[in-house]
Amino acid sequence: MLVALAGGVGAARFLRGLVRATEPSDIFVVVNTGDDEIFHGLHVCPDLDSVTYTLAGKSNPETGWGLANETFRVMEALDRFGAPTWFRLGDADLATHLYRTQRLHAGATLSEVTTEITNAFEIEARLVPMTNDRVSTMIQTAGNTSPMPMQEWFVLHQTRPSVTAVSFEGASLARPAPGVLDALETADSIIVCPSNPVISIGPILALPGVRDALVERRDRVIGISPIIAGAPVKGPADKLMGPLGIEVSCVGVARAYADFCSTLVVDVADAALVGAVEAQGVRCVVAHTLMTDEGASEALARLVLKEANVP
Amino acid sequence: MLVALAGGVGAARFLRGLVRATEPSDIFVVVNTGDDEIFHGLHVCPDLDSVTYTLAGKSNPETGWGLANETFRVMEALDRFGAPTWFRLGDADLATHLYRTQRLHAGATLSEVTTEITNAFEIEARLVPMTNDRVSTMIQTAGNTSPMPMQEWFVLHQTRPSVTAVSFEGASLARPAPGVLDALETADSIIVCPSNPVISIGPILALPGVRDALVERRDRVIGISPIIAGAPVKGPADKLMGPLGIEVSCVGVARAYADFCSTLVVDVADAALVGAVEAQGVRCVVAHTLMTDEGASEALARLVLKEANVP
Numbered sequence: 001m002l003v004a005l006a007g008g009v010g011a012a013r014f015l016r017g018l019v020r021a022t023e024p025s026d027i028f029v030v031v032n033t034g035d036d037e038i039f040h041g042l043h044v045c046p047d048l049d050s051v052t053y054t055l056a057g058k059s060n061p062e063t064g065w066g067l068a069n070e071t072f073r074v075m076e077a078l079d080r081f082g083a084p085t086w087f088r089l090g091d092a093d094l095a096t097h098l099y100r101t102q103r104l105h106a107g108a109t110l111s112e113v114t115t116e117i118t119n120a121f122e123i124e125a126r127l128v129p130m131t132n133d134r135v136s137t138m139i140q141t142a143g144n145t146s147p148m149p150m151q152e153w154f155v156l157h158q159t160r161p162s163v164t165a166v167s168f169e170g171a172s173l174a175r176p177a178p179g180v181l182d183a184l185e186t187a188d189s190i191i192v193c194p195s196n197p198v199i200s201i202g203p204i205l206a207l208p209g210v211r212d213a214l215v216e217r218r219d220r221v222i223g224i225s226p227i228i229a230g231a232p233v234k235g236p237a238d239k240l241m242g243p244l245g246i247e248v249s250c251v252g253v254a255r256a257y258a259d260f261c262s263t264l265v266v267d268v269a270d271a272a273l274v275g276a277v278e279a280q281g282v283r284c285v286v287a288h289t290l291m292t293d294e295g296a297s298e299a300l301a302r303l304v305l306k307e308a309n310v311p
Numbered sequence: 312m313l314v315a316l317a318g319g320v321g322a323a324r325f326l327r328g329l330v331r332a333t334e335p336s337d338i339f340v341v342v343n344t345g346d347d348e349i350f351h352g353l354h355v356c357p358d359l360d361s362v363t364y365t366l367a368g369k370s371n372p373e374t375g376w377g378l379a380n381e382t383f384r385v386m387e388a389l390d391r392f393g394a395p396t397w398f399r400l401g402d403a404d405l406a407t408h409l410y411r412t413q414r415l416h417a418g419a420t421l422s423e424v425t426t427e428i429t430n431a432f433e434i435e436a437r438l439v440p441m442t443n444d445r446v447s448t449m450i451q452t453a454g455n456t457s458p459m460p461m462q463e464w465f466v467l468h469q470t471r472p473s474v475t476a477v478s479f480e481g482a483s484l485a486r487p488a489p490g491v492l493d494a495l496e497t498a499d500s501i502i503v504c505p506s507n508p509v510i511s512i513g514p515i516l517a518l519p520g521v522r523d524a525l526v527e528r529r530d531r532v533i534g535i536s537p538i539i540a541g542a543p544v545k546g547p548a549d550k551l552m553g554p555l556g557i558e559v560s561c562v563g564v565a566r567a568y569a570d571f572c573s574t575l576v577v578d579v580a581d582a583a584l585v586g587a588v589e590a591q592g593v594r595c596v597v598a599h600t601l602m603t604d605e606g607a608s609e610a611l612a613r614l615v616l617k618e619a620n621v622p
Contacts, residue, residue: 041413071384077406080431083413091402095388102352102394120391 002310003187004029007200008047009064009234010226011193012054015125017297018191019055021305024124028183030176032195033110033129034137034168034203037151039087040078042097043104046151047200048114048129049096056121064234067092086156111177128183130204133174137199140165150199159236163243166198171206184213189308192223194289196232197256198240205260214260221261222308224289224300225250228267233290249273254280263307265289265300313621314498315340318511319358320375320545321537321602322504323365326436328608329502330366332616335435339494341487343506344421344440345448345479345514348462350398351389353408354415357462358511359425359440360407367432375545378403397467422488439494441515444485448510450551451476461510470547474554477509482517495524500619503534505600507543508567509551516571525571532572533619535600535611536561539578544601560584565591574618576600576611 002022004015006029018027032047046065053059053067060066070090078085089097096117103113109132118127138147141161153161184190195201205211214221230249232238238248246252250266254277257264264282266273267289277284285307291297313333315326317340329338343358357376364370364378371377381401389396400408407428414424420443429438449458452472464472495501506512516522525532541560543549549559557563561577565588568575575593577584578600588595596618602608 040409041416042409071382071402073382073384073402074406074409077403078410080406081410081427082431083410091382091384092388094405095385095391098351098353098385099389099392099394105352116392120393 001183001187002027002189002191003183004191004193005195005201005204006030006047006051006193007032007195008035008050009054011047011195011200012051012059012064013291013297014193014224014300015051016054016057016294017291017299017301018304019125020294020298021301022310025126027125028179028187029125029127030130030180030183030204031127032200032203033131034135034171034199035150035154036134036136037087037149039089039097040083041101042089042094043101044087044089044097045100045110045114045129048117048127049093051127052096052118052121052123055118055123055125055127058121066090087151109177111179128177128179130177130180130210131174131207132177133170135171135174135203135207136169137203138167138169139163140167154236159239163240166202166240166244168203168206171203172208174207176207176210180207181209181213184210184217187217187220189305189310190214190217190221191304191308192221192257192261194224194226194233196226196235196237196240197246197253198237198244211260218260219262220308222263222265222304223253223257223261224265224304225253225267225270227253228289229269251276251280254282254284258282265304265307312494312498313338313500313502314494315502315504316506316512316515317341317358317362317504318343318506319346319361320365322358322506322511323362323370323375324602324608325504325535325612326362327365327368327605328602328610328612329615330436331605331609332612333621336437338436339490339498340436340438341441341491341494341515342438343511343514344442345446345482345510346461346465347445347447348398348460350400350408351394352412353400353405354412355398355400355408356411356421356425356440359428359438360404362438363407363429363432363434366429366434366436366438369432377401398462420488422490439488439490441488441491441521442485442518443488444481446482446485446514446518447480448514449478449480450474451478465547470550474551477513477551477555479514479517482514483519485518487518487521491518492520492524495521495528498528498531500616500621501525501528501532502615502619503532503568503572505535505537505544507537507546507548507551508557508564509548509555522571529571530573531619533574533576533615534564534568534572535576535615536564536578536581538564539600540580562587562591565593565595569593576615576618
């Protein structure tokens, strides 16, 4: 079995290649839920849905999140009520949130609902939320006395307020979802997807037992740097890593992951940094990591499997 | 002040005329909520919404309920999850339910949310749910041991199972919404809209204090028969009245309302029944009651106001 630690778009693009490169039912994906938020009373899981829609071949190819050919009739109608609609949820996407919310209210766990949703989308890989408990990634920004939820900083404020600290509210008391620690203990290989190290991988690492389990299996852990040539491919990683003292480069990623990750795949654009990565005690593999299409995703996935000695 | 007791489409069509015939802000509409239902976790109020959308000039002109130019993207997407979608909610309509549900969860009463929604639709008449408590109109059908909610009988089963009894679960413990009893006590005139006597007006009458208040003001109460020439204009009134021993005619309506209603407006098609209506002790007025367009609604409203001696 393969375990993948995943955030949103970057992970989704990698995973769409991984399910082509190996048997999908052998893949166990642990997905960040720190960005989950309640909008209009509905439980929205941005990263779970990005991965689900992408693996189903139904994601919006331009944004990488949300569904293709989406309409926004409900949001347009909600504007009438003066409800805050800065987080634009598409109509078909809303159906997922309605279904999830209703099932959660009926007493199902997020794990159970996630299985129902991924089954409905006919996804063979197993997707699991990192926890069934509520963990909220909170962003402390300069000049604000209290931190704001990640989506507020990212979507409403467009990452403009400069970040001074990030915390994962509820993480210390949360339990990893059923099966997560077992999967980490028994996996043939553990892949850290090319996701934001601070707010995608960070919340997963903050759950009790997860980092220790990874350290224990360090020689089986392989990561892919989400930073290419000193910048994230997509998303706000640079605005989060810098202020938290993580160099915005594949070397910074290697340093942040070094205690639990034995191999890091970096982009060809960073070939000159191999030495600096290996100086962190992490084996460095150079590859084309820019996943411009499914073929590129699959090629990267095949390389990762080979480097991880997965047959 | 005028008070109107209202169900769905028939009442909505009458009220669109009433707001043209008199000052809208003088009208206090008490709306049936016995058909309210939770669908997909959302609190749906079919009668409140039919009246709201119609008064806003935004209802679907063909059905009389729902919004004009509606799309059903969310329902189509929900089908994927195997959730029951026999009650088709339009996308723009869903925004109303999302807003309402969210506000109710936040602790607002249905009265408060209804005011917010009617304000958002710029409606000047005051719309009030009959109660802020949960009352469910239940239909007992032949061959079933337990009754089913009204929408299930009406929409899912298309009124096919024959009715043996109707009950209003929760009505005896429910309180009329704030302002309802006061309005009935002080109204210059009380209009019973042309709505289903059993399941639209019946639940309102079943609330503690309402029928007594009407009896007390009997000489101020004027009704419009929803039955024309022995059949309802729209809806399943015939399938409910007959089995409950109410003759499916304006005479049957007069008999059912006689204790609290002093005047009944019947259609020109029923001119021959004036004597039979008046034999119930109810003054009978003959008029064109088929509200084929807004002009017809307004003419009927003007006649009702005149007969009610409202200047």
